[in-house]
Amino acid sequence: xxxxxxxxxxxxxxxxxxxxxxxxxxxxxxxxxxxxxxxxxxxxxxxxxxxxxxxxxxxxxxxxxxxxxxxxxxxxxxxxxxxxxxxxxxxxxxxxxxxxxxxxxxxxxxxxxxxxxxxxxxxxxxxxxxxxxxxxxxxxxxxxxxxxxxxxxxxxxxxxxxxxxxxxxxxxxxxxxxxxxxxxxxxxxxxxxxxxxxxxxxxxxxxxxxxxxxxxxxxxxxxxxxxxxxxxxxxxxxxxxxxxxxxxxxxxxxxxxxxxxxxxxxxxxxxxxxxxxxxxxxxxxxxxxxxxxxxxxxxxxxxxxxxx
Amino acid sequence: xxxxxxxxxxxxxxxxxxxxxxxxxxxxxxxxxxxxxxxxxxxxxxxxxxxxxxxxxxxxxxxxxxxxxxxxxxxxxxxxxxxxxxxxxxxxxxxxxxxxxxxxxxxxxxxxxxxxxxxxxxxxxxxxxxxxxxxxxxxxxxxxxxxxxxxxxxxxxxxxxxxxxxxxxxxxxxxxxxxxxxxxxxxxxxxxxxxxxxxxxxxxxxxxxxxxxxxxxxxxxxxxxxxxxxxxxxxxxxxxxxxxxxxxxxxxxxxxxxxxxxxxxxxxxxxxxxxxxxxxxxxxxxxxxxxxxxxxxxxxxxxxxxxxxxxxxxxxxxxxxxxxx
Numbered sequence: 001x002x003x004x005x006x007x008x009x010x011x012x013x014x015x016x017x018x019x020x021x022x023x024x025x026x027x028x029x030x031x032x033x034x035x036x037x038x039x040x041x042x043x044x045x046x047x048x049x050x051x052x053x054x055x056x057x058x059x060x061x062x063x064x065x066x067x068x069x070x071x072x073x074x075x076x077x078x079x080x081x082x083x084x085x086x087x088x089x090x091x092x093x094x095x096x097x098x099x100x101x102x103x104x105x106x107x108x109x110x111x112x113x114x115x116x117x118x119x120x121x122x123x124x125x126x127x128x129x130x131x132x133x134x135x136x137x138x139x140x141x142x143x144x145x146x147x148x149x150x151x152x153x154x155x156x157x158x159x160x161x162x163x164x165x166x167x168x169x170x171x172x173x174x175x176x177x178x179x180x181x182x183x184x185x186x187x188x189x190x191x192x193x194x195x196x197x198x199x200x201x202x203x204x205x206x207x208x209x210x211x212x213x214x215x216x217x218x219x220x221x222x223x224x225x226x227x228x229x230x231x232x233x234x235x236x237x238x239x240x241x242x243x244x245x246x247x248x249x250x251x252x253x254x255x256x257x258x259x260x261x262x263x264x265x266x267x268x269x270x271x272x273x274x275x276x277x278x279x280x281x282x283x284x285x286x287x288x289x290x291x292x293x294x295x296x297x298x299x300x301x302x303x304x305x306x307x308x
Numbered sequence: 309x310x311x312x313x314x315x316x317x318x319x320x321x322x323x324x325x326x327x328x329x330x331x332x333x334x335x336x337x338x339x340x341x342x343x344x345x346x347x348x349x350x351x352x353x354x355x356x357x358x359x360x361x362x363x364x365x366x367x368x369x370x371x372x373x374x375x376x377x378x379x380x381x382x383x384x385x386x387x388x389x390x391x392x393x394x395x396x397x398x399x400x401x402x403x404x405x406x407x408x409x410x411x412x413x414x415x416x417x418x419x420x421x422x423x424x425x426x427x428x429x430x431x432x433x434x435x436x437x438x439x440x441x442x443x444x445x446x447x448x449x450x451x452x453x454x455x456x457x458x459x460x461x462x463x464x465x466x467x468x469x470x471x472x473x474x475x476x477x478x479x480x481x482x483x484x485x486x487x488x489x490x491x492x493x494x495x496x497x498x499x500x501x502x503x504x505x506x507x508x509x510x511x512x513x514x515x516x517x518x519x520x521x522x523x524x525x526x527x528x529x530x531x532x533x534x535x536x537x538x539x540x541x542x543x544x545x546x547x548x549x550x551x552x553x554x555x556x557x558x559x560x561x562x563x564x565x566x567x568x569x570x571x572x573x574x575x576x577x578x579x580x581x582x583x584x585x586x587x588x589x590x591x592x593x594x595x596x597x598x599x600x601x602x603x604x605x606x607x608x609x610x611x612x613x614x615x616x617x618x619x620x621x622x623x624x625x626x627x628x629x630x631x632x633x
């Protein structure tokens with residue numbers, strides 16, 4: 001916000017409270033109520049207002065309080081935000097960001113534990129980023145804010161109070177569309193993102209102890225997807241497991257599997273296995289551990305890729 | 309003064325002739341199913357006359373043709389209705405946003421734009437058009453609420469023509485008037501006779517002046533009665549009472565204004581004829597121009613979706629190229 005006077009924050013309780021997760025703490029004090037604006041309880045209205053603000057030259061960063069409350073905003077994202085640039089022959093950019101704390105594992109009530117990423121990935125015109133570490137949260141958010149395209153930025157809330165990695169000082173901006181190899185290996189590729197990255201790493205550690213070196217790919221952005229890195233890794237290992245919290249059918253795992261079937265079929269030596277949430281609403285918190293992929297499920301899936 | 313009155317008349321004639329012409333074009337298959345504006349000329353010509361050049365307009369689909377009054381070329385509008393990407397105009401070239409096809413969800417765009425310009429210290433105002441049906445959408449409510457909260461310099465222009473396709477306004481809302489909704493948002497609500505072009509102009513001018521002075525938004529309900537089809541492809545005889553239609557048609561805003569000008573000796577038959585001929589000629593030439601556009605290139609499908617497309621989008625483009633081989 002210091003770097004670019006056009007950046008402004010919008011959201012419920014983002015001002016004095018600093019957001020329900022304190023992600024915007026101190027911003028209103030520092031930049032004033034106009035650049036850190038407490039909106040009414042109105043997700044669709046906020047996104048619509050952000051469209052107009054973007055047309056007026058601002059770069060709105062909108063906060064949705066919880067994943068399950070983003071659905072009213074889907075109307076604006078699908079019917080307008082992702083289409084505006086084309087509708088104006090490329091003249092009107094939509095440089096806005098929608099930050100959404102997402103995912104389960106924090107023992108919250110209904111509609112506080114959803115993984116809605118697939119809806120955004122499927123909507124043309126949007127980009128989708130999901131950090132898995134504090135450093136990436138900074139680098140990807142900077143990239144999202146500076147992007148001329150609209151970016152949905154999903155923050156794994158299970159990692160809010162867990163990620164302990166050092167945050168780079170000063171300017172730190174990643175490139176949207178560039179995945180990261182979180183662990184190197186040659187026996188199987190585990191492709192994942194967000195809160196499932198640490199789960200995959202625990203699984204990879206256990207597999208290594210059995211003598212199976214897994215490569216873990218942290219996608220970082222789901223759209224654009226770093227297809228090259230994913231294909232290259234699976235071409236090397238010949239085996240793939242895709243892990244995500246969101247429901248299975250037509251989730252990111254389905255897209256990655258299709259991508260590998262189209263571009264890496266000659267290298268594939270076993271079934272591509274998805275480890276995902278189920279086709280049910282995210283369950284009540286006492287059942288979450290049965291829904292959210294666990295290291296055990298990832299390990300079993302990695303073994304299954306060997307079965308052919 | 310009398311010059312302005314004639315210019316308003318000319319705008320109304322243009323909209324009337326354009327509407328009749330593009331309805332015909334639609335039935336001939338030269339454009340798609342276009343929204344009709346017969347009887348709304350006073351609402352559009354009156355309100356747009358009150359705007360300054362730098363003010364912005366956020367049209368709904370029904371104001372696509374009225375955008376021509378703000379300078380959008382008629383050929384561009386007709387290209388859009390042909391389904392040609394050449395119809396995607398640059399909002400900044402005439403300060404007109406792209407028409408919103410979904411009902412009501414553009415209200416907050418106008419509010420955000422107006423608020424954003426005020427935050428940036430710019431002097432201009434914004435007007436957003438929507439119909440009676442849009443007031444039933446949650447998006448209208450959220451937009452109006454934001455407008456009042458941020459004191460955005462915006463005029464919410466509700467064109468209440470009595471019908472949302474076949475649903476009468478009485479089945480749209482139990483409120484006594486749509487303007488009455490303004491009170492709930494904490495903004496002034498004004499009801500104006502939408503058949504009276506000068507009354508619409510004055511009500512809009514007043515709302516714009518208040519907005520420019522920092523007084524925030526106004527909801528204007530311009531009341532008209534639709535007596536024809538919703539769009540070129542629609543059969544109003546299925547839902548409208550023909551006797552009532554005839555009665556209402558006699559209250560036509562254009563005939564009424566024409567009479568007013570003639571009574572004041574401001575309009576002679578030659579001028580009247582000239583405006584009609586001119587409008588017809590502009591419209592027909594524009595249709596020919598829109599049809600003379602080269603066939604759109606397939607590149608327009610993916611070309612302007614992202615500023616920075618990157619891999620995924622490019623690979624969907626690759627599939628697109630391969631399938632065309």
